[in-house]
Amino acid sequence: MQLTNLQVTTGRLTDNVMTPIRAQFSLAVDNPAAALQTQLTSQLTFDLQRKRYQMNALKIQAQGEVASVKPVTISLGANIDADLGQNKFNVQAAKASIDGRAGT
Numbered sequence: 001m002q003l004t005n006l007q008v009t010t011g012r013l014t015d016n017v018m019t020p021i022r023a024q025f026s027l028a029v030d031n032p033a034a035a036l037q038t039q040l041t042s043q044l045t046f047d048l049q050r051k052r053y054q055m056n057a058l059k060i061q062a063q064g065e066v067a068s069v070k071p072v073t074i075s076l077g078a079n080i081d082a083d084l085g086q087n088k089f090n091v092q093a094a095k096a097s098i099d100g101r102a103g104t
Contacts, residue, residue, distance in 0.1 A: 002028045010044070018045045018056070027062070036064035036074070051084040072100030 005026045011019035023040040042058040060076040078094040 001030075004028070013044075015049070016045065016047055018043050020044075032067040034064065034066040036062040036066070036072075038062040053080075053082045053084070055080045066100070069100040069102050072098065074098050 003025050005024070007024045009022045011021075013019060021040070021042050021044050023038075025038050027036045027038050028034065039061045040059070043056040045054045045056070046052065056079050058076075058078050058080060060074075062072075062074040064070070064072060066072050066074075075097045076095070079092045081088075081090040081092075083089070
């Protein structure tokens with residue numbers, strides 16, 4: 001897997017303060033062959049002392065090709081709460097869609 005052209009923009013990164021994050025990058029994978037231009041947006045909150053990380057309104061959009069499916073559009077969304085101090089991981093409002101055409 002190869003991640004290139006990474007660009008990340010955030011608001012103020014401080015404990016217990018929700019901040020917007022935005023990332024763009026290219027993702028390439030060998031097996032199965034894939035090349036995707038990817039965008040990620042979310043609202044990040046973290047508490048380093050409690051080891052808790054939240055990503056609200058997480059949205060990932062990717063366009064490109066996967067194996068013989070091109071063009072392909074992949075959309076993912078969720079709210080994620082990872083409480084590593086309590087060994088808990090919660091995903092809510094998860095949505096996923098893939099749209100593409102094989103053999104074109």
